[in-house]
Amino acid sequence: MNVPESTRNRILHAALRIIGEHGIAGLTNRLVAKEAGLSLGSLTYHFTSQSELLREALLVFVTEETRRITAIADSLAPTVGSVEEAAAAAERAVTEMALGPEEIGVYELYLQSARDPELHEAVRACFAEYDRAATGALELLVIPGAAELAPHVVALVMGAQLRRVATGAAPTPIAAGLLRLVGSPSA
Numbered sequence: 001m002n003v004p005e006s007t008r009n010r011i012l013h014a015a016l017r018i019i020g021e022h023g024i025a026g027l028t029n030r031l032v033a034k035e036a037g038l039s040l041g042s043l044t045y046h047f048t049s050q051s052e053l054l055r056e057a058l059l060v061f062v063t064e065e066t067r068r069i070t071a072i073a074d075s076l077a078p079t080v081g082s083v084e085e086a087a088a089a090a091e092r093a094v095t096e097m098a099l100g101p102e103e104i105g106v107y108e109l110y111l112q113s114a115r116d117p118e119l120h121e122a123v124r125a126c127f128a129e130y131d132r133a134a135t136g137a138l139e140l141l142v143i144p145g146a147a148e149l150a151p152h153v154v155a156l157v158m159g160a161q162l163r164r165v166a167t168g169a170a171p172t173p174i175a176a177g178l179l180r181l182v183g184s185p186s187a
Contacts (some may be wrong), residue, residue, distance in 0.1 A: 008046050009035040012057040019108045020101030034071050055122040058109045061102060062126040066133050070094075073137045083184045086141050087175040094157055095171045103163055118147075132155045152181050 014035035018027050027050070034045040036043070047053040072093050079093035080086045110126075134153045138146035160172040 004009055007036075007038065007042065008056075009060065011038065011043060011046055011053070011101060012060045015053055016059045016061055016102040016105035018105070020103065020105035024054075024112050027100050051116065051118040054109060054112070054116070055119060058106060058119065058122045058126060061106050063171075066129045069133050069138070072141070073133070077140050080141075083141055083143070083182055084175075084179065086137070087178040087182075087184070090137075090157075090178060091173060091175040094160060094174055097161070099161070099165055103161075106160060107165055127151075127154065130158075138182070141182075149181060153178065156181065 011032060014032050015027060018031055018035055022031075029040055029043055029050075030054070032046070047056070076086075076089045076093075080089055092154045109119065110123060113123040131147075131150045131154055134150035135147045137154065138149055143149060156174055156177050160174050160177075163169070164171050
């Protein structure tokens with residue numbers, strides 16, 4: 001059964017697309033309402049402030065993204081026999097990640113959080129989710145100190161993606177960097 005997307009989620013995804021296409025400065029209630037196919041009143045009913053809209057958009061994206069990443073890791077786990085194979089699989093997954101307006105919008109929100117303390121908690125929650133997903137993947141590979149290493153793995157992947165977004169170039173290979181981080185002899 002196909003469940004229709006909730007009004008709230010339509011608004012949040014519309015906001016991310018607009019931010020990705022026009023930046024934070026281009027985000028207006030009228031534009032969000034139009035993109036979500038709603039009346040302006042409906043938008044303000046669901047979100048009383050732009051800060052609330054930005055926080056929730058960031059959190060919903062990361063929740064969905066973390067689920068997707070975890071599903072990829074779970075599907076690869078039985079087929080990966082070594083750290084090197086895991087690094088190559090991670091590189092393929094990063095290379096295949098979409099970088100459309102919603103994903104670009106999230107990077108805009110991360111940068112906006114430097115100027116808007118109301119976003120700090122949401123950004124901390126986002127990175128905690130990424131760290132949890134990375135810790136789980138490292139633990140599956142029986143990497144010592146997985147929880148301490150996870151933020152560095154996240155930084156490597158996020159940095160590679162930011163470089164891709166900013167330059168428009170092909171994704172930066174990350175397998176070698178991941179192998180160095182985990183201390184693999186083949187690094």
